[in-house]
Amino acid sequence: MLSPGEHPCAVELRHRSWRDDGKKEIDPSVRNVFKERNAATVLIDRPGIPITKEETADHSYVRFHDRDYDIWNTGEK
Numbered sequence: 001m002l003s004p005g006e007h008p009c010a011v012e013l014r015h016r017s018w019r020d021d022g023k024k025e026i027d028p029s030v031r032n033v034f035k036e037r038n039a040a041t042v043l044i045d046r047p048g049i050p051i052t053k054e055e056t057a058d059h060s061y062v063r064f065h066d067r068d069y070d071i072w073n074t075g076e077k
Contacts, residue, residue, distance in 0.1 A: 010061035012042035
């Protein structure tokens with residue numbers, strides 16, 4: 001509904017179905033649609049959600065989570 005370039009847009013992709021077969025990057029077809037529309041993927045600062053390495057827009061959006069001890073100190077690297 002929004003015109004690309006008129007408003008900065010960012011989309012948070014939480015479900016693994018948006019990811020490629022390795023589940024580490026956004027599926028290439030989704031990434032291409034985001035690039036065409038200059039839509040950023042939200043970088044989520046929390047354990048268990050991989051951060052995509054490829055830019056999809058000329059802007060970024062980072063969502064910081066609090067540091068809940070039970071979630072952040074599970075030994076996950």
